[in-house]
Amino acid sequence: MDKQRTYVKVSGEFPGPKTRALLERRKQAVPLGIGNTTPVFVERAQGAQVTDVDGNLFLDFAGAIGTLNVGHCPPEVVQALQTQAAQYIHTSFHVAMYEPYIQLAEKLAALTPGDYPKKTILLNSGAEAVENAVKIARKFTGKPGIVSFTRGFHGRTLLGMSLTSKVKPYKFKMGPFAPAVYKAAYPYPLHRPRELTEEQYAAYCVKQFEDFLLTEAAPEELAAVIMEPVQGEGGFIVPPVSFVQGIYEICKRNGILFICDEIQTGFGRTGTMFAASYFGIEPDMITMSKSIAAGVPISAVTGRAEIMDAPAPGEIGGTYGGSPLGCAAALAVIDKIEREQLCGRARAIGMRIVSCFSALKEQVPVIAEVRGLGAMCAVEFIHPSTGKPMKDFVARLVKASYEAGVIVLSAGIHGNVIRFLTPLVITDEQLEEGLDILSGIIRQLDREDESNR
Numbered sequence: 001m002d003k004q005r006t007y008v009k010v011s012g013e014f015p016g017p018k019t020r021a022l023l024e025r026r027k028q029a030v031p032l033g034i035g036n037t038t039p040v041f042v043e044r045a046q047g048a049q050v051t052d053v054d055g056n057l058f059l060d061f062a063g064a065i066g067t068l069n070v071g072h073c074p075p076e077v078v079q080a081l082q083t084q085a086a087q088y089i090h091t092s093f094h095v096a097m098y099e100p101y102i103q104l105a106e107k108l109a110a111l112t113p114g115d116y117p118k119k120t121i122l123l124n125s126g127a128e129a130v131e132n133a134v135k136i137a138r139k140f141t142g143k144p145g146i147v148s149f150t151r152g153f154h155g156r157t158l159l160g161m162s163l164t165s166k167v168k169p170y171k172f173k174m175g176p177f178a179p180a181v182y183k184a185a186y187p188y189p190l191h192r193p194r195e196l197t198e199e200q201y202a203a204y205c206v207k208q209f210e211d212f213l214l215t216e217a218a219p220e221e222l223a224a225v226i227m228e229p230v231q232g233e234g235g236f237i238v239p240p241v242s243f244v245q246g247i248y249e250i251c252k253r254n255g256i257l258f259i260c261d262e263i264q265t266g267f268g269r270t271g272t273m274f275a276a277s278y279f280g281i282e283p284d285m286i287t288m289s290k291s292i293a294a295g296v297p298i299s300a301v302t303g304r305a306e307i308m309d310a311p312a313p314g315e316i317g318g319t320y321g322g323s324p325l326g327c328a329a330a331l332a333v334i335d336k337i338e339r340e341q342l343c344g345r346a347r348a349i350g351m352r353i354v355s356c357f358s359a360l361k362e363q364v365p366v367i368a369e370v371r372g373l374g375a376m377c378a379v380e381f382i383h384p385s386t387g388k389p390m391k392d393f394v395a396r397l398v399k400a401s402y403e404a405g406v407i408v409l410s411a412g413i414h415g416n417v418i419r420f421l422t423p424l425v426i427t428d429e430q431l432e433e434g435l436d437i438l439s440g441i442i443r444q445l446d447r448e449d450e451s452n453r
Contacts, residue, residue, distance in 0.1 A: 007049060007430045008405025008437065009057040015039045016054025035169070037062070037409055038402045045072035048426035050407065058402065059434040062409045063421040066232070066264045066376075069291035069346075070336050071423035077294045077332045084328035092319050093122075100327035107334055108302045111273055114282035119308035121301050122322025126263035126289035127155025129299040130226070132316050133285050134159060136301065137224035137257045140310035144179075145222035147212075147256075149186035151234030151413055154226065154261060163226060166233065166413050182217045184209050186231065187239045190369045190380060198240060205239075206246035219254035224284075229275035232264035235412030236378035236419050238371055244279040257284040257307065263299070264376070267291040268337050268424055271347040271374025278373065294333050298326025342424040346375035349431060353377040353420050356435045364446045366390055377420045378411060389414035393445060400441045406434045 015023065022041045043053045048071055050058045063069070070077065084100070093101050105120035112118065121136075123129050134146055146163065148154060154163040156170060162177035164170050171177070185208045192201045213219055229244060231237040251258045260283035265275040267288070272278050274286065285303030292298055300322075301308075337343065350372050357379050361367040368382035381390040381397075394410050397418060401408050411419040422431065 003436070005405065005433060005437075007057065007059055007433050009055075010403060010405045011056065012054075014054075014056065014403055016052070016056065018053040022053065037398065038407055040402065040407070047071040047073075048423045048430050057405065059406045059426075059430055059437075061420055061422045061434055061438075062407045063291075063423050064295060065290070065409065066269060066421040067290045067295050068421075069267050069269055069342065069424045070294050070333050071425035072295075074294055074332075074336060074425070076336050077296075077329050080328040080332035081296070081325055084324050088324060090320070090323055090325075093322050094317055094319070098324055098327075100324055100331065101322045104300075104322070104327045104330050105302075107331065108288070108300055111334070112283075112286050112302045113274060113276045114304070116282075117305035118302055119305045120303075121308065121316055122327065123299045123301070123318060124297050124320055124323075124326075125155075125299050126287065127157045127160040128318070128321075129263065129287040129289055129301050130154045130163065130261065131157060131159050133226070133259050133287050133301045133303075134163075134224065135316060136285065136303070136307060136310055137259065139315070140307045141223040141255070141257065143221055143223040145182060145217050146180065147182045147184050147217060147222060147225045149184050149227060149231075151186055151188075151231050151237065152183075152226075152228055152261075153231070153233035154228075164233075180221075182212075182222075184212045184216075184225075186227075186234075186237065187243050188237055189240070190371075199242065202240035202242040202246070205243050206250070209247055209250060213250075213254070219256055222254075222256045224257040224259050225251050226259040226261055226287075228261045228263075228265065229279055230265050230270060230373050230376055232419075233411055235380065235417045236372060236376055238373050241279050245281060248279075248281045248283075259283060259285045259287065261287050263287055263289045264421075265373075267333065268343045268346050269374060269376050269421070271350065272343055273337070275373065292333065293326050293329035296323075296326045296329040298323060298330055337424075340425075343374075345424045349375040349422060349424065349426065350377050352428075352431060353422075353435065356439065360439050360442060364442055366393060366446055366449070367442075372420070375420070375422060375424060378417050380412065380417045382416065389416035391415040393449065394418055396445055397438075397441060400445065401438060404437050404441060406437050408438065 041053045109118040148163040154160045162181045187205045289299035357370040365384040369380045411417040
């Protein structure tokens with residue numbers, strides 16, 4: 001823990017005086033319901049590093065909840081934004097159109113899985129993308145029902161909450177929720193019955209979905225299934241490939257659209273541009289946001305042209321949807337991902353994270369599983385004797401980590417998972433320093449707990 005550090009620096013009292021003053025102002029001006037993982041106020045950020053207002057330097061392993069695959073303030077994106085802002089900031093595509101919207105729509109049609117005509121609507125946020133994908137699915141099919149999955153997360157709007165599985169903090173006392181929304185079971189390989197092989201477990205989960213269509217919602221009433229190919233807030237759960245393919249095939253057979261929610265998995269995070277490619281499926285629609293534009297608010301729904309054309313003019317859209325600044329940023333981001341081969345970099349980062357914590361797992365019994373796809377990795381903590389999720393341990397880990405200079409996030413319905421969303425531009429040296437700090441903290445917390453057992 002006392003090893004000389006190069007990329008982190010947390011000195012003096014933390015939080016520092018400027019941060020404490022801002023925290024007091026935040027308390028007076030900002031609602032309590034807006035949660036904060038850390039007490040950090042950023043002064044500047046670059047790549048995988050964040051500097052706070054008191055001069056402390058952090059390694060960012062959270063990436064603004066998966067928004068910064070190309071890192072903080074990539075020069076190409078900054079330049080694109082400056083150039084666009086000097087030309088025009090906003091005209092509303094509904095009023096006076098602009099070429100960057102068309103360019104980005106064309107690019108997303110080319111990048112997303114499926115060799116067929118596609119069209120794209122550009123919006124503002126991930127939740128808005130989900131809302132519009134559902135609207136389009138209902139309009140195209142003429143059917144109301146939408147199926148999401150246990151532990152899934154699809155946003156904080158009314159429909160987003162309705163599709164989301166975790167009650168606290170996302171839905172508690174905020175109902176009633178949207179009708180015709182159903183929850184199906186999603187695999188959790190860590191809790192696979194040991195008498196089943198991985199393939200048998202996947203087949204069992206597919207059979208559960210087939211039974212669900214008999215007991216909960218008839219296919220004739222379902223417009224779409226929406227699925228995160230790797231669950232995000234739910235704990236970075238990577239389902240069996242055959243499960244995803246099985247649900248996809250059931251949807252095709254029954255005239256149910258398959259919406260792939262790639263808001264957190266997209267743009268290189270899982271080692272391919274979109275996780276749907278890893279699972280070998282061609283979704284009817286894909287929702288995108290987060291890392292599409294390096295932090296500039298923009299989102300998208302790309303889908304089969306005949307589906308996307310179902311709504312009449314004016315039935316979908318929004319004043320700020322597909323803003324010129326967002327389009328310019330997104331085009332620069334995609335160019336950077338392709339030019340610097342960041343999908344491959346994601347695979348390398350993920351291998352190192354999994355290797356680090358898999359080795360630590362042999363020494364620290366509270367680590368129940370190390371998992372991930374590409375650079376979307378997680379470590380789950382379960383008490384080795386009681387089998388209970390260790391939410392308090394993870395809360396202490398997150399706090400000790402940012403106090404030591406590494407920002408990480410928790411996840412999972414029990415809050416007992418730490419997840420890694422490092423920028424894909426992080427250097428090997430930065431990654432190693434952060435992993436070393438986190439490994440040391442986990443060992444220390446485990447020793448403290450062991451002495452109290």
